[in-house]
Amino acid sequence: AQASAVKPGHIALTLDEVHQLAYRVLTHHGLSAEHAQAIARVITAGERDECHSHGMYRVLSCTRTLQHGAVARDAIPVVSDRGPGVVAVDAQFGFSQLAFEVGSKVLLEKVRKTGIAALAINNCYHFSALWPEIEALVEHGVAALAMTPSHAWVAPAGGSRPVFGTNPIAFGWPRAGAQPYVFDFATSAVARGEIELYRRSGRTLPKGWGVDAKGSPSIDAATVLDQGAMLTFGGYKGSALSTMIELLAGPLIGDMTSAESLRIDDGAGASPRHGEIVIALDPRFFSAGNFIEDRQRAEKLFESITGQGARLPSQRRFAARSRSLANGYVQIPEALLRDVQQLLG
Numbered sequence: 211a212q213a214s215a216v217k218p219g220h221i222a223l224t225l226d227e228v229h230q231l232a233y234r235v236l237t238h239h240g241l242s243a244e245h246a247q248a249i250a251r252v253i254t255a256g257e258r259d260e261c262h263s264h265g266m267y268r269v270l271s272c273t274r275t276l277q278h279g280a281v282a283r284d285a286i287p288v289v290s291d292r293g294p295g296v297v298a299v300d301a302q303f304g305f306s307q308l309a310f311e312v313g314s315k316v317l318l319e320k321v322r323k324t325g326i327a328a329l330a331i332n333n334c335y336h337f338s339a340l341w342p343e344i345e346a347l348v349e350h351g352v353a354a355l356a357m358t359p360s361h362a363w364v365a366p367a368g369g370s371r372p373v374f375g376t377n378p379i380a381f382g383w384p385r386a387g388a389q390p391y392v393f394d395f396a397t398s399a400v401a402r403g404e405i406e407l408y409r410r411s412g413r414t415l416p417k418g419w420g421v422d423a424k425g426s427p428s429i430d431a432a433t434v435l436d437q438g439a440m441l442t443f444g445g446y447k448g449s450a451l452s453t454m455i456e457l458l459a460g461p462l463i464g465d466m467t468s469a470e471s472l473r474i475d476d477g478a479g480a481s482p483r484h485g486e487i488v489i490a491l492d493p494r495f496f497s498a499g500n501f502i503e504d505r506q507r508a509e510k511l512f513e514s515i516t517g518q519g520a521r522l523p524s525q526r527r528f529a530a531r532s533r534s535l536a537n538g539y540v541q542i543p544e545a546l547l548r549d550v551q552q553l554l555g
C-alpha cells in the first residue's frame with residue numbers, strides 16, 4: 211500500500227515507538243511494568259485505529275493521575291467468584307486494564323458453561339476506550355456489552371447541571387470471516403476527551419455538545435469543560451441510557467456513580483475512579499438448534515445496512531488500522547508529542 215504523507219504539524223512514529231514512549235513515561239512516574247505495558251497496549255491500539263481522544267493524549271491524564279498519588283501503582287487485582295454466572299475483580303485502586311485481563315479469562319470460562327455471564331470490575335481508575343475489551347471477548351465467539359461511568363460532567367436532558375459521566379457503552383457481535391460488528395460511544399454527545407482536543411487546537415465546538423453555566427448553548431470548549439456542562443446524545447434517550455449505565459456499573463456492582471467519583475477527585479483532575487460491568491452472551495445457548503442459520507440472518511442485517519451505502523460502526527476504525535499497519539507508522543501532533551516527552555524531563 212502507498213504510505214500516507216505526514217500531515218503538517220505532525221510527526222510520524224512507529225507503533226513500537228508509540229508503545230515505548232507511553233511505557234517509558236508511565237514507568238518514569240512510578241507505575242509498575244505490568245500496568246504500564248497493559249496501558250501502553252491500549253494507547254498504542256488507540257493511535258493505530260486513529261481514536262485520538264483515547265490514544266497518546268491519555269498519557270497526559272494517566273500521568274496526572276499518577277502524580278495525584280491516589281492510584282495504586284503496583285496493584286494486583288483480586289478475583290472473587292460471585293456465582294455460576296458472575297465474577298467480580300477488585301482492581302485494588304489500580305488502573306482498570308489488568309483487572310479486565312484477569313477477569314475476562316474467568317468471564318469466558320463462565321459464559322461457556324452458563325450462556326450468559328457478567329464481570330464486575332470494582333475500585334479501578336478508568337481512562338480508556340471500551341472497544342479493545344469488546345474485541346478481546348468477541349474474538350472468542352461471544353457477543354459482549356461493556357459499560358462504565360466516569361466523572362459527573364454531563365447534564366440530564368431538561369436540566370443544566372452535571373450529573374452523569376460521559377458513560378460509554380460498547381457492544382460487539384462476532385462474525386465469521388469478517389471483522390466483528392463493534393460500536394463504542396459515549397452517551398454524552400461526544401467524549402470529553404474529544405472536547406479537550408478541540409480546546410487544545412483552538413477550535414469551536416459543533417452545536418449541541420454543551421452549555422454554559424446558565425444552561426445556554428455554548429460552542430466554546432473551555433466554557434463547556436470548566437463552567438457549564440456537556441449534553442447527552444439524543445436528548446432524553448441518551449439521558450436514560452446514561453442513567454442505566456450509572457445504575458448497572460455503579461450501585462448494582464457496589465461501586466461509585468460519576469458524581470461520587472468526581473467528589474472524591476476533589477478537583478485533582480485525576481482519571482475517574484469507579485467500576486465497570488461487562489456482560490458476555492454465548493450465542494450457542496440462545497439459538498434453538500439453528501446457530502448457523504441465525505448467524506446468516508445476522509449477516510443479512512449487516513448487508514441491508516451496508517448495501518445502501520451506510521457504514522457499520524468500527525468500519526472507519528478498521529480501515530485506519532489497516533492503513534497504520536501498512537504505513538508502518540502513525541501521525542502524532544507535534545504539540546502533543548512535545549507535552550508527552552516533557553513528562554520524561
Ligand code: NDP
Pocket residue numbers: 261263264336337338339340341358359360376377378379380392393394395396397398399400401402404521522523524525526527528
Ligand atoms: P463517536 O461519537 O465518534 O462514536 C464512536 C462510535 O460510533 C464508534 O463505534 C464509531 O465507529 C461509530 N460511528 C461514528 N460515526 C459513524 C457513522 N457515521 N456511521 C456508523 N458508525 C459511526 O465517539 P465518542 O466521542 O462517543 O467516544 C469515543 C471513545 O471515547 C469511545 O471509544 C469510548 O469508549 C471512549 N470513552 C471512554 C470513557 C471512559 O470513561 N472510559 C468515557 C467516554 C468515552 P468508528 O470508530 O469506525 O468511527
Ligand code: PYC
Pocket residue numbers: 263336337338360361376396400401402403404482
Ligand atoms: O473522554 O469522556 C471521556 C473520558 C472519560 C474518562 C475517560 N475518557
